Amino acid sequence: MKPKTHRLGDLQLKIMQVLWSRTEATVADVHEALSHQIDLAYTTVATMLRKMELRGLVHHRNEGRSFVYRPAVAASEVTRNMADDLVDRLFHGSLTAAVNHLLTTREVSRDELARLEQLIAEKRRTS
């Protein structure tokens, strides 16, 4: 029953992010929130939300004549599934390979490195 959440399109993800950030939103709310990033017709957002509901990504309830949408899947789940999917596809599931890749291809500030080191040290202690 649970939807496959490992591949969301750009717009879908953006919409989900809006919903996650406020737990509930009308079409107008979402449209408003996205208007700063992209210029979309109101109906585009509405249509997308309807499609997303079919896919099980969101629910809605009626409030007067408007639909109030809320996420049907948690941000953590989607993020996790999308990340896992990519790690699987690109690095055969190897976390080390993935992190290694990220570290070697991106500019990483000294600060960030320190933070990462700390993060791992923490993990090692608690695992």
Add this chain to the structure above:
Amino acid sequence: MKPKTHRLGDLQLKIMQVLWSRTEATVADVHEALSHQIDLAYTTVATMLRKMELRGLVHHRNEGRSFVYRPAVAASEVTRNMADDLVDRLFHGSLTAAVNHLLTTREVSRDELARLEQLIAEKRRTS
């Protein structure tokens, strides 16, 4: 002119991986190589390769009556672009957030943690 390589479909990526692993391959080669993972018609592979050439992902040369395909984009580039794309979409470009997420949602063995720590230590030294 360079193709956007940040989103490859499943099949496309699998095909690229075959090409990368042997630098050149005929349709038959690719089909053969993938037959262990998935059952595809020969023409499916051929069609996909043609589409990929249109997209600028591969090149081909003629050898007798067969096409010999080779990658038009490097594995490192694709991997990098795909990874970056995801980090941008999910973590607003924050590497730390991405790594943090990976560490907290996946099972990470003690061994792997050690390897990661080493990796970061290395980075810190050379950066």
Add this chain to the structure above:
DNA sequence: GACAAACTACTACCCTGGTAGTATTACCAG
């Protein structure tokens, strides 16, 4: 009660990935 505003419903496209069948061509074996 009439009208504009706000919404949803429906429909229609386009694009790309994926999948594969059919047609055509080239070549090799007998």
Add this chain to the structure above:
DNA sequence: CTGGTAATACTACCAGGGTAGTAGTTTGTC
């Protein structure tokens, strides 16, 4: 030269994301 085989070319289709117009409904306001 005939038939089979192996290739590519062409065509077709489906699904899903993305985008949006138009139609219809509800409702609040003069």
